[in-house]
Amino acid sequence: MDLDAFIATHVGQWRRLEELVGRRRLSGAESDELLDLYQRVSTHLSVVRSASPDPTLVSCLSSILARARHTATGSRTTTWRDVGTFFTQTFPAALYRTRWWWLATTLGSVLLAVVVGAWAVRNPEVFTQQMTRAEIDAYVNTSFENYYSEFPHHEFATVVWLNNAWVAAQCIALGVLGLPVLYILAQNVINVGLAGALMVSHDRGSLFFGLILPHGLLELTAVFVAAAVGLRLFWSWIEPGPRSRLDSLAAEGRTAAGIALGLVVVLFISGGIEGFVTPSGLPTWARIFIGVVAEALFFAYVFIVGRRAARAGVTGDVLEADQGATAPVAA
Incomplete structure (x- = not known):
């Protein structure tokens, strides 16, 4: 032409x-x-x-x-229909499209926690070098358990929600740099591994898992998703594919922002479980069962609702009309 x-x-x-x-x-x-x-x-x-x-x-x-x-x-306004579309299509589709990233991140994090925990159990000096015997006894026998019940349930749930949301936000916001995400993730995973090792080495493993699993399954999954999204954001400009680096980063950034909004709700749910279920008087099996159900529902949400939305063509990005113009690039 x-x-x-x-x-x-x-x-x-x-x-x-x-x-x-x-x-x-x-x-x-x-x-x-x-x-x-x-x-x-x-x-x-x-x-x-x-x-x-x-x-x-x-x-x-x-x-x-x-x-x-x-x-x-005219200008667009957000309606309840838009909110419904986000949670029934956009958010689950984005989770499904990035599933291999956060599944790999989850697997790697769990393995790291297990390795750190096993090493710490075999090397108890890692605790005695940083904590006195009195401090260890207090943590194992009272402090760890009391952490979940020393504040009113609604206040504790709010604090936990805000703290976890902050960790997830850091993972996504710093994702473009890559390394900070790995540091934040490793720091949290290692702390969990060390805490578990300390409890297990003092025959308090059942208490540890009884208090961690009810909320921890969903909570840690959300953190792993956030970390994976941050790493994917980093990779988007390292290896942009057929798009320019700026267009690739913009597209993944929009998807990351959507996932961040959705994770706020996921972490709100896990915070509610940690604030009201974990310290409750329910039997340990019942509390863990609630945590397993919450985790199962999340995976069903991703692999049933998200898969259906993705197959219908939903990518997790904003509507094309809201994306702005992109310059063509040579293949």
Whole structure:
């Protein structure tokens, strides 16, 4: 296609559309003309993208169309339907699309915790070098258990929720740098492994798992998801594929933001379990059962609801109309 001839033929329509967009008020006839020109210029943009993808022209036409679309439809407002769509399609699809990342992160983290715990059990000096005998006895016999009941349930649940949300937010926000995510994740996993080793080595393993598992299954899964999303964000600009680094980072950043919002709710649920179920008087088996059910429901949400949404074409990204224009790149 002769791009110069194409521009000369249609530039008048582009300028007219831009002129209409710049007006504060449009008559009925002008509104009809704007819609007609919007359709024509949309076709022109498609032709340019497929036949002669000039980045400058694509960006220019995309900008005009975006402003025309805003003029024609007005600003968008979030409705309950949008919220429902997010939790039934966008969020689960994003989790499903990134499943191999967070499943691998989960597996690696659990293995690290087990290795650290096993090493600490065989090397008890790691505790005696940093804690006195009195401090160890207090932690094993009272402090660990009292941690879950020393505050009112609703206050404790709120504190736990905010703390875990902060850890998850750090993993995603620092994801573009990569290494900080690994540090945050390793720090949390190692602490869990050491705490478990200390309790197990003093024959308090059943108490440890009885208090950790009810909320920890869902809570740690959410943290692992956040860490994996952060690492995927880092990888998006290291290996962008056919897209430019900026476009790849932007796309994964939008998905990461959506997952972060969804994880706030997941962590709210795990915080509620930690605040009300973990310190409750229920039998240990009942508390663990609640934690297992919560974890099973999360996986069902991802692999049933998320899989269905992904197969329907939902990617976890925002709507195409909200993504903005992207310049074409050579394959």
